Amino acid sequence: xxxxxxxxxxxxxxxxxxxxxxxxxxxxxxxxxxxxxxxxxxxxxxxxxxxxxxxxxxxxxxxxxxxxxxxxxxxxxxxxxxxxxxxxxxxxxxxxxxxxxxxxxxxxxxxx
Amino acid sequence: xxxxxxxxxxxxxxxxxxxxxxxxxxxxxxxxxxxxxxxxxxxxxxxxxxxxxxxxxxxxxxxxxxxxxxxxxxxxxxxxxxxxxxxxxxxxxxxxxxxxxxxxxxxxxxxx
Numbered sequence: 001x002x003x004x005x006x007x008x009x010x011x012x013x014x015x016x017x018x019x020x021x022x023x024x025x026x027x028x029x030x031x032x033x034x035x036x037x038x039x040x041x042x043x044x045x046x047x048x049x050x051x052x053x054x055x056x057x058x059x060x061x062x063x064x065x066x067x068x069x070x071x072x073x074x075x076x077x078x079x080x081x082x083x084x085x086x087x088x089x090x091x092x093x094x095x096x097x098x099x100x101x102x103x104x105x106x107x108x109x110x111x112x
Numbered sequence: 113x114x115x116x117x118x119x120x121x122x123x124x125x126x127x128x129x130x131x132x133x134x135x136x137x138x139x140x141x142x143x144x145x146x147x148x149x150x151x152x153x154x155x156x157x158x159x160x161x162x163x164x165x166x167x168x169x170x171x172x173x174x175x176x177x178x179x180x181x182x183x184x185x186x187x188x189x190x191x192x193x194x195x196x197x198x199x200x201x202x203x204x205x206x207x208x209x210x211x212x213x214x215x216x217x218x219x220x221x222x223x224x
Binding site (some may be wrong): 034045097 | 116143145146147152153154155156157163166170202208209210212213214215216218
């Protein structure tokens with residue numbers, strides 16, 4: 001099983017502060033990286049799909065970067081708001097695979 | 113609206129019984145997936161199907177079975193051979209295998 005590691009497992013941030021967390025993965029056989037947001041009592045929703053080394057994606061106050069050579073992606077949230085509280089999941093698609101391998105997730109709590 | 117419907121939301125099973133979790137999608141997606149989540153862990157893949165009448169084992173298929181007789185339906189049976197079935201089960205679909213996934217709301221299974 002190819003391991004996808006996310007850190008930290010949980011994070012508490014003050015409203016208005018910016019934050020970031022990491023997804024690490026084996027750099028060999030990389031095909032694509034997905035980020036999902038999973039709010040409590042809802043289903044996970046896709047945020048970004050990234051495929052190229054150096055990719056940067058942005059959606060409002062959330063952005064992500066990708067380094068396929070060293071095997072990591074960062075998710076950044078600028079000016080955190082209470083509605084950003086959620087579990088953030090990273091998932092990898094490796095070459096030749098038609099499935100995703102998920103990390104354990106980072107649970108983000110924004111304190112008002 | 114298009115989406116994925118899982119039922120029931122909560123399910124209780126007596127030891128030794130088989131139980132079937134329903135997953136239906138009207139997104140016209142070819143690929144469907146079943147995941148299990150346990151406390152403190154990420155999503156682990158049980159089974160997935162890339163096309164009707166075909167499916168593959170995921171990382172934790174033992175004690176589970178699936179069928180894919182129709183494009184829109186991918187039911188999961190938790191058999192009595194599954195020694196620790198208490199968990200949260202999520203169904204997902206994607207246009208084709210490995211693409212961004214749309215998730216249902218999940219079924220929480222408990223053993224009486």
